[in-house]
Amino acid sequence: MTAAPPAVDTSLSSQQSLAHGPLGTALLRIERARRGTETWEEVHRGLSGTGPLIDGPTASLFLGAPALAFVLHLAADGSGRYAGALQSLDDIVAAHVRQRLAIAHARINAGRQAEFAEYDLFRGLTGIGVLLLLRQPRGPETKAVLEYLVRLTESVAVDGKLLPGWWVGHAPANNKAATPGGHANAGLAHGITGPLALLALAMRSGITVEGHETAIRRICRWLDEIRLHDHLGMRWPRWISERGPAPALPAAPSWCYGTPGLARAQQLAAIVTGDDDRKRMAERALLHCMTDPNQLDRIADRGLCHGFGGVIRTVQRVAEDAETPSAFTARMGLLTGRFLTVGASAEKGFLEGKTGAALAFQDAEPDGVAEPQGRWDACLLLA
Numbered sequence: 001m002t003a004a005p006p007a008v009d010t011s012l013s014s015q016q017s018l019a020h021g022p023l024g025t026a027l028l029r030i031e032r033a034r035r036g037t038e039t040w041e042e043v044h045r046g047l048s049g050t051g052p053l054i055d056g057p058t059a060s061l062f063l064g065a066p067a068l069a070f071v072l073h074l075a076a077d078g079s080g081r082y083a084g085a086l087q088s089l090d091d092i093v094a095a096h097v098r099q100r101l102a103i104a105h106a107r108i109n110a111g112r113q114a115e116f117a118e119y120d121l122f123r124g125l126t127g128i129g130v131l132l133l134l135r136q137p138r139g140p141e142t143k144a145v146l147e148y149l150v151r152l153t154e155s156v157a158v159d160g161k162l163l164p165g166w167w168v169g170h171a172p173a174n175n176k177a178a179t180p181g182g183h184a185n186a187g188l189a190h191g192i193t194g195p196l197a198l199l200a201l202a203m204r205s206g207i208t209v210e211g212h213e214t215a216i217r218r219i220c221r222w223l224d225e226i227r228l229h230d231h232l233g234m235r236w237p238r239w240i241s242e243r244g245p246a247p248a249l250p251a252a253p254s255w256c257y258g259t260p261g262l263a264r265a266q267q268l269a270a271i272v273t274g275d276d277d278r279k280r281m282a283e284r285a286l287l288h289c290m291t292d293p294n295q296l297d298r299i300a301d302r303g304l305c306h307g308f309g310g311v312i313r314t315v316q317r318v319a320e321d322a323e324t325p326s327a328f329t330a331r332m333g334l335l336t337g338r339f340l341t342v343g344a345s346a347e348k349g350f351l352e353g354k355t356g357a358a359l360a361f362q363d364a365e366p367d368g369v370a371e372p373q374g375r376w377d378a379c380l381l382l383a
Contacts, residue, residue, distance in 0.1 A: 024350025061127030179241035188261030200268035252298035255310030309360035333366035
């Protein structure tokens with residue numbers, strides 16, 4: 001018999017949220033301090049009083065101890081600041097990872113389907129892997145997370161059917177009728193493109209495990225199988241269910257689910273595997289979507305997750321590695337103009353609010369000359 005996990009205090013979870021709370025706001029202050037427009041003392045004051053850290057089953061890159069470790073890592077900015085706190089947090093995160101991995105492997109061994117919270121960027125081990133790659137790139141927990149992600153890409157048999165290892169038994173959102181029998185998600189935030197990006201970023205840093213490149217290629221083949229290419233351009237459905245792909249009409253070209261995130265992950269994968277054809281394909285797909293009014297008209301806000309802020313930052317990172325960077329930078333004015341025409345969010349947060357939008361826009365010069373600064377977008381799997 002196992003006890004139910006303790007309920008998370010909502011005020012504490014709000015206080016320790018990277019997505020919506022003051023930890024996300026701290027990322028903007030950190031970036032301003034790096035540029036000299038704000039002081040490190042102001043950053044420190046904003047981080048004080050975080051309270052007892054959430055480090056139980058709900059902790060993740062975007063909540064609790066791991067989220068604070070990510071923010072303090074950026075606040076340290078290569079200095080000795082927060083060294084003691086970061087060491088303590090490293091130990092907490094390492095223990096957390098070991099527990100999460102044991103549960104994940106037991107689930108796979110038992111033949112049960114995955115859940116987003118096990119593996120995804122926001123709540124799962126991919127997000128924790130982002131932090132480990134920054135803090136302990138060659139540590140045993142980093143290796144163990146990468147080994148788990150390799151295993152996650154292997155097919156599983158469910159009720160006599162061979163399904164992708166990241167197939168989840170639940171719906172992609174609150175609409176349970178959307179995917180009866182579960183689905184395999186393709187997005188960067190909740191789907192297999194998140195593990196793809198992390199595996200590629202690790203490999204780019206020289207960190208690999210057994211089966212690493214095979215897993216990258218396995219994911220890419222699946223993305224090729226579901227890719228759509230017609231008069232509306234090249235794109236990927238949000239998910240595949242027993243009914244087939246998600247609705248075929250192009251969704252908003254967002255960082256979290258749309259072409260931008262998928263293109264960046266595949267560009268990174270192509271770089272580390274030497275797949276020039278895939279790299280060109282991914283860059284063409286992004287270039288088309290960022291210049292297609294029909295797709296851009298679907299974006300309704302400035303935020304990082306679903307809005308122009310996320311598209312802008314993704315385009316900048318793709319441009320850094322693109323075969324022809326000017327193809328993207330020359331069109332940055334189009335995106336910044338669109339950014340300014342949609343309304344600002346009433347929310348202050350990082351992921352969907354004003355903080356994230358401000359972080360993305362501060363490097364977005366209309367002429368495309370400015371380069372993205374800082375590593376705050378590591379938590380978005382962009383760099």
